[in-house]
Amino acid sequence: MTTAEPSFDLTDRPWLPVQFTDGSERELSLLDVFDQSRGIRRPAGDLPTQDFALLRLLLAILHDALGGATQQVSAPADVGEWEELWEADAPFAPVAGYLERHRGRFDLLHPREPFFQVAGLHTAKEEIFSLNRLVADVPNGDPFFSMRRPGADRLGFAEAARWLVHAQAFDSSGIKSGAVGDPRVKAGKGYPLGVAWAGNLGGVLIEGDTLHETLLLNLMAADTAHQHFAEADRPAWRAEACGPAEATDLAQRPYGLRDLYTWQSRRVLLHHDADGVHGVVLAYGDRLEPHNKHPYEPMTRWRRSPAQEKKRGEALVYLPQEHDPAQTAWRGLKGLLAGQEAGTTQRDEGADRLPPRIVEWIARLATEGFLPRRHLIRARVVGAQYGTQQSVIDEITDDGVLMSVVLLHRADDRYGQAALSALGDAEAAVRTLGDLAADLALASGADPAPGKDAALDLGFGSLDTPYRQWLRDLGAAPDPYAQRDRWRRRLHKTVLDLGAGLLDDAGLAAWEGRVVDGRTGPRWLNDTAAELRFRTRLGRLLTVAPDEPADLPTARSVPLESPV
Incomplete structure (x- = not known):
């Protein structure tokens, strides 16, 4: 009798956590994720950064699978081809055959080419390290504030695969294992080379109602201006398997989105038994300097x-x-x-x-x-x-x-400008609220900084839901200028009410007042003077012209509420 080699095939084994449109959650295989994408709301990984990394992995698969046997520079080739995918009943149909052709490279436990790993990776002392190095929600040396206590001793294969993808995207810097065969290693250690690629980014992605929409919305066509695409572009599983050392072609890379979305920032090998993963070797991989990578990286x-x-x-x-x-x-x-x-x-x-x-x-x-x-x-x-x-x-x-x-919309910037102008209104109004808090503190003889910071937090927190609702409805409004006027009226009332609350809580010392240093010399400041200044400034800021766009200055603009 022969013992079969261990295997965990990511193409047909459940490992990707998703949330369905009905709110339920389940783990799916790669095949099932694409097949059921219309019923999936979004990835639902252990961390938001894990969702980001997994979505980029799915996009790399999709870009490559849609390239077909010719493996064109990138798919879709142009915006017309993208539209065909957007309107198609089954745009992801080629993915199943593609995953079947590359099934071996998606095996987490493959003896020669394990997924996102380096077979045989080891240190000079043959050390195997704790999974705390792989799992991002376990701070090294500080397990008491972690989701896992005291640490990650063992992971199932599905969870280990997710954290492996996350490590290639967001692993921290610091001293790593010194892999034998890596010339960068000194005294058995891999010295800091920076965080994994996605850790450099202020990540931005576009979400639709379903994962199906999200994938298509982020599937940039190869005719996108100023975006780098090259014939050599390919994901990690279509490239030659990595060794311990840095790749030799880094000066020409990344070749495109498929290369970038599956960038091998680390060299990793999971150690496992029949029941799961119990240890890891994690070393530095391919460096990617962040400066001037804007022609390559679209999600920041x-x-x-x-x-x-x-x-x-x-x-x-x-x-x-x-x-x-x-x-x-x-x-x-x-x-x-x-x-x-x-x-x-x-x-x-x-x-x-x-x-x-x-x-x-x-x-x-x-x-x-x-x-x-x-x-x-x-x-x-x-x-x-x-x-x-x-x-x-x-x-x-x-x-x-x-x-x-x-x-x-590039040809009609009225709505975008209305959104930005309304945001500017909110920021100016909240600063006025902060100034009121500072004046009340000065009037009572206190340090103005803490009160001002608290008022700013209160103001922005109070406007969070109203602005989001207003912004959501802005696109459906026939007149963006009138919509902005409505926002200014609501903003004025909200901030005025918040100011009234600060005045109610000001206390006896602010009512009595004191002499403070002003820009023009000493002045008397109490809560009444602070309120007058607040109402005057707020009224001047939030004026609405009845016959003209609200973001155009006009002599006929009048305050929403007269200063007191």
């Missing part, structure tokens, strides 16, 4: 870095714009609306910021009529923030904003 914003330009001696250097975990997605809307944000206009010396190319792709679909103007999408933002020299994940950002694609 980019910021110009004068400091790096000076350091590197280059005329233009763009770096990924990471997310601020303290800022909600709607407050970062100006960075998502392609071409609408101040500073994104291309000048002779280069733009200060570049929007995500995936958003520009949706803008193209909207402008050229491939998506209805009122079609709703969710711009989801996902990212990891690293601490202690990027050796641990400190925070994970996950948020989204629902809006009609007309906000991205």
